[in-house]
Amino acid sequence: MAGLTAPLLGLEKKSLREQALSALRTAITSGELAPGRHLVETELSEMLQISRGTLREALRQLEQEGLLSAGPRGRLSVRHLDEKEIRDIFAVRAALESLAARTLCELPDRQHVTESLHSAIDAMNETTKGTLKERIESDLEFHRTLCRLTGNETLLHSWESLEGSIRMSIMFAGLEKGVSNMSVDRHREIVTAIDTGDAALARKTILEHMDTAAANLVA
Amino acid sequence: MAGLTAPLLGLEKKSLREQALSALRTAITSGELAPGRHLVETELSEMLQISRGTLREALRQLEQEGLLSAGPRGRLSVRHLDEKEIRDIFAVRAALESLAARTLCELPDRQHVTESLHSAIDAMNETTKGTLKERIESDLEFHRTLCRLTGNETLLHSWESLEGSIRMSIMFAGLEKGVSNMSVDRHREIVTAIDTGDAALARKTILEHMDTAAANLVA
DNA sequence: CCAAAACCGACTGTAAACAGTCGACTTATG
DNA sequence: CATAAGTCGACTGTTTACAGTCGGTTTTGG
Secondary structure, three states: OHHHOOOOOOOOOOOHHHHHHHHHHHHHHOOOOOOOOEEOHHHHHHHHOOOHHHHHHHHHHHHHOOOEEEOOOOOEEEOOOOHHHHHHHHHHHHHHHHHHHHHHHOOOOOHHHHHHHHHHHHHHHHOOOOOHHHHHHHHHHHHHHHHHOOOOHHHHHHHHHHHHHHHHHHHHHHHHOOOOOOOHHHHHHHHHHHHOOOHHHHHHHHHHHHHHHHHHHHO | OHHHOOOOOOOOOOOHHHHHHHHHHHHHHOOOOOOOOEEOHHHHHHHHOOOHHHHHHHHHHHHHOOOEEEOOOOOEEEOOOOHHHHHHHHHHHHHHHHHHHHHHHOOOOOHHHHHHHHHHHHHHHHOOOOOHHHHHHHHHHHHHHHHHOOOOHHHHHHHHHHHHHHHHHHHHHHHHOOOOOOOHHHHHHHHHHHHOOOHHHHHHHHHHHHHHHHHHHHO
């Protein structure tokens, strides 16, 4: 019966743990589970229709991703980010993406890289008129691609570990201030710098981009 | 009876999960669990005298730290790092510590920072004649302090997530090649640069330091 | 002797039950 | 009425038990 979910196109059936992980991540970054909210294992396990044991494994991972914070007695709650933490997160993010840009600049054959980045930017352009969520997603997709193209798995993994926190930062501020200015032009500048192999310029552009983004979120 | 373990000086009793985590980390980085070795949950749970459920929570965390790699059907094995991966890890590490140095340079009051870093270096000096493990630990302690002093919790957390992989890198190569050249002088250069607030120099010194370290490990 | 099918063992995925602890609320007592 | 002791409930930490699946091995039929 359970085998009916077709694993046809590499779409392997994910374990309940992974499903719970996705569901919780979505619930948190969508605001369904608001920052500061206390999480009760039995509630969640019932809500997600899984056992506590399986749930707890997912919770550990979310905790390490920085989406949950542990209270005194193992009590978990959705993490609340203050302005300093948002700035800190974006500083680390900038460092990682800065490395990504430098790495890409030093690549002997950047043909493929340039193409992929341009595709990502095109995708961003198409969602310019879309919902806020869509624009955020295409933006993150661009930056994730930046890291992935380096071929440095550790770099990609570190960035992805931060991705949840980045989403929370944007969401947290996205409610109060408008997060509308995710300029496509800025991203073109980055790609151009990488295209010409100008590592210093690429780094500078990214650092500025991140500074601006963080400033907009906390301003 | 169980209350006899004195939680006097903030030494709070750790959960079995945390104990297992420490034990496994030690076992892996000490080589007791060699890279490539397949891990069987029932074996480990019996070995550590804990249940599988509790163990699995610890395993998830180790997996995310990059100490374990998941096989086809949830099969876990101790991760084996090749030379490229070691270089990649040290590149990310360099980016993080580079950010740390820059952040420290921009701090208005660096008095306290300088003192702490000098203490860390003194500690390194004292272990100069110690065992290889002791020298490695004091070295990592210095770099961890670098990140901690920034006050950027995200930065510290990212670095610590990498710490296990760094240890594995050093160990992996430490067996074949000699990892004897952890120069104290290089660390003094970093502290001096921070002391004078020269962010560019600090960054340059750290990048070179990491390049050298990675090169020594894979050479 | 070879091949295919049935069997078995091992291991992970998952669920349900048990135990301990902390906080809140109630009750008794001066 | 205020305070302290006692009780109740909720939640996490932990263990034990069950189910499903894959790979290897043996057995059986040609």
